[in-house]
Amino acid sequence: MITRQFGSEVRWMLRRPRTLIGLFGLVLVPIIISFGIWTASDEGEGGGGPPGLGAILQGNGMVVPIFTLFLSLNLLLPLVASIWAADGLAGEAQHGTLRGLLVAPVSRVRLLFVKLFGLTAMSLFAVTLMAVVGIISGTAFLGNDGMMTLSGTTLSTAEGLVRIGLFILLVTFQMVAIGAVALAVSSATEHPLVVQAATMTTIIVFQVLGQFTSLDWLHPFLITTGFPGLIDVMRDPIPWEQIGDSTLLAGCYLLIGTGLAAIRLVTKDS
Amino acid sequence: MTTSTSAPVTAPSKTAVAARTKGLRKEYGSTVAVDRVDLELPEGAVLGMLGPNGSGKTTTIRMLLGLVRPTQGEIELLGRPLPEGAEQALPHVGALVEGPGFHPFLSGRENLVRCAAFEPLLPRKEIKQAVEDAIERVGLAQAAHRRYRGYSLGMKQRLGLAAALLVPRKLVVLDEPTNGLDPAGTREIRKIIGDLHAAGSTVLVSSHLLSEVEATCTHVAVLHRGTVVAQGELTELLQAGGSALQVITPDVETALSALRQAKISARPLGDGLRVELAGTSAPQVIETLVQGGARVFEATRWKTGLEELFARLTEAEEAERGMSAVDTLDGGRR
Numbered sequence: 223m224i225t226r227q228f229g230s231e232v233r234w235m236l237r238r239p240r241t242l243i244g245l246f247g248l249v250l251v252p253i254i255i256s257f258g259i260w261t262a263s264d265e266g267e268g269g270g271g272p273p274g275l276g277a278i279l280q281g282n283g284m285v286v287p288i289f290t291l292f293l294s295l296n297l298l299l300p301l302v303a304s305i306w307a308a309d310g311l312a313g314e315a316q317h318g319t320l321r322g323l324l325v326a327p328v329s330r331v332r333l334l335f336v337k338l339f340g341l342t343a344m345s346l347f348a349v350t351l352m353a354v355v356g357i358i359s360g361t362a363f364l365g366n367d368g369m370m371t372l373s374g375t376t377l378s379t380a381e382g383l384v385r386i387g388l389f390i391l392l393v394t395f396q397m398v399a400i401g402a403v404a405l406a407v408s409s410a411t412e413h414p415l416v417v418q419a420a421t422m423t424t425i426i427v428f429q430v431l432g433q434f435t436s437l438d439w440l441h442p443f444l445i446t447t448g449f450p451g452l453i454d455v456m457r458d459p460i461p462w463e464q465i466g467d468s469t470l471l472a473g474c475y476l477l478i479g480t481g482l483a484a485i486r487l488v489t490k491d492s
Numbered sequence: 493m494t495t496s497t498s499a500p501v502t503a504p505s506k507t508a509v510a511a512r513t514k515g516l517r518k519e520y521g522s523t524v525a526v527d528r529v530d531l532e533l534p535e536g537a538v539l540g541m542l543g544p545n546g547s548g549k550t551t552t553i554r555m556l557l558g559l560v561r562p563t564q565g566e567i568e569l570l571g572r573p574l575p576e577g578a579e580q581a582l583p584h585v586g587a588l589v590e591g592p593g594f595h596p597f598l599s600g601r602e603n604l605v606r607c608a609a610f611e612p613l614l615p616r617k618e619i620k621q622a623v624e625d626a627i628e629r630v631g632l633a634q635a636a637h638r639r640y641r642g643y644s645l646g647m648k649q650r651l652g653l654a655a656a657l658l659v660p661r662k663l664v665v666l667d668e669p670t671n672g673l674d675p676a677g678t679r680e681i682r683k684i685i686g687d688l689h690a691a692g693s694t695v696l697v698s699s700h701l702l703s704e705v706e707a708t709c710t711h712v713a714v715l716h717r718g719t720v721v722a723q724g725e726l727t728e729l730l731q732a733g734g735s736a737l738q739v740i741t742p743d744v745e746t747a748l749s750a751l752r753q754a755k756i757s758a759r760p761l762g763d764g765l766r767v768e769l770a771g772t773s774a775p776q777v778i779e780t781l782v783q784g785g786a787r788v789f790e791a792t793r794w795k796t797g798l799e800e801l802f803a804r805l806t807e808a809e810e811a812e813r814g815m816s817a818v819d820t821l822d823g824g825r826r
Contacts, residue, residue: 223612226609226616227609227610229609230605230606230609230610234595234598234606237597237598237602238597239597317593317594317595317596318590318591318592318593318594319593319594319595320593321559321589321590321593322593322594322607322610322655323610324558324559325557325558325559325582325585325587325589326582326583326607326610326611326612327558327578327579327582327583327612328610329578329579489561491554491559491560491561492554492559492560
C-alpha cells in the first residue's frame, strides 16, 4: 500500500508542468557553465568562475557536475525543494485535495512520510540529472583526462564518478533537510507562495548572517554554513570532518522540520 | 411529537446506527460554529441535513469525517469512535465535502486514479476498472480525458461524486451535491442517491434546497445556528408539523358552532374549515360535525410541506430572540 502511495506521489509530482519546467531549467545550468568555461578558455583570458575552482576546470570535464551542484546549492536547489514542499501540503490544502486524501483515509503521519518520500525522490532525481548532464556537457566541451582534485592529484575516471556519486548524495541530503523545514511551514498554511517566500528568505538571511564575523557564535547553527565544506569531496584524501559536520547539521534540520510538520499536521483542522 | 427549539426532537430508534454524535461542539477562536449537536444517522437511511447558510452543516460533516477535531463531544462512525477509529471506519465512507477538490493540471481520469491509489479497500489491479465504472456512473465519460482546469461547475461536482463512489461504501456523505448542476444533473444525483439507498448504503446529504431533501430523503435533521432543532423520519416530522384537519363543508356556520360547543378550535377557510387537532383527533372532529348537523364532503389531514416546517423551526427562534431583545430593552428603561 505504501509503495503504491509513494509511486502515486512521484508520478503526480512529475506530471506537474512546473516540475518539468524546473527540471529543464536545472539541466541548463551545467550546460551554460561548461559552455562559459569553454569560451573563456578559448579566449585564453584565464577562464571565468572564482579562482581556484574555476582555474582547474579547464580541460577537466569531470569537475563540471561538482561545480554545478556546488553553485546551485546556494539558491537554486533550495528554491526547487521549497516549491515541492509548498505544493505537497499547502498546495493540496489550497486545491481541497488534502481533504480527499485524509478521508480516503491516509493517516496524517503517513501522509507526511509520503510527502517526504516524494521530496527525497525528486531531489535525488533532480540532482542526479544535473550531475549526469554536467558530466556529458563537461566532457563534450572540456574533455576528460580524469578528475583533478583540489589537492593537486588526479583521480581516474572511475574514482571521479565515485566522488560525484558521493557529492550527489550529500547535496540531496542538504536539499531534503531544507525541504523538511519547508514542509513544516507548508503544513501550517494554505498558501504555497508563503512557503516558498519563507524558505528562500530564510536561506538568504542565513547567508547574509554568515558574512558577519561578529555573529561567529551563530554560524554553527545555520544550515548554509555547512554548504562550502561539502567541496571537500574534491580533496585527496577526503577530509571528512567538515562533510560530517554539514551532514549532521542538515540531519538536525531534517528531524526538527519533520517533527514540527508532524505535530502541526496531526492537530490540524482541514 | 412536538418540535421546539429548547428540546430537539429525536425519533427514538432501536435500529443500528451508521453514525452518531453526542454533545458535539466546535469553537473557532471565540466563534461557536456548532454546539450541542446530537445527531443520529440510522443504518440504511437517507438523512437530509437542512439548514440555512452558516448553520453548521459543513462543520458537523467535517467532524463526522475526522477532518476537524471537536472541541467537545463524542463521535461514533460505523461503530468506531473518532478520531481514534478513523483508519478503520473511513475506508467504508465516501465523501464529497465543501465542493470537489482536484488538481487542475490533471485530467478527470488521472485525478480519480490518484484518489484510487490512496483507497485502502481497492486492490491495485482493480483501480483501472473502478475508475472507469465511477466515471460511467456519474456520466463523465465524454470529459474524462480533459483537464480538470477546463471543467464546468457541474462536471467538477460529478467528478467529486465519482471519487466518493470509487469503492462500494457503507456510508456516503454528500455536502451540497447538486450545487451548480442543471435540472438534468440534479435528477441524476437523485437517482444515484436512490440507487445507493436501494443497495443498502446509508447516505447523508446536506442541502439548503428543501425540495431536493423532500424528494430523496427518508430522514431529516434541521440545523439552525449551530444546533439541531429537529430530527427524525421525514413523514413523522411532517405529520407532527401539520396537526390540523381541512374540512370541506357547505354548512360553515353550523359546523363552527358545533365545534365551539365541543371546545375544538376552528376557523373558516376556503370552501370549509381548518380545524386544529390539538387535544382531539380526526374521528372525534368528524363525529362532532355530523352530530351537529353539518354535511362533511371531504376531510383531509393538513399536510405541511417541508418548507413550512423549516420556516417555522428556523424563524420561531428568530422571533424568540427578537422578543428577548425587546424584553431586555424594556427592562433597561424601567
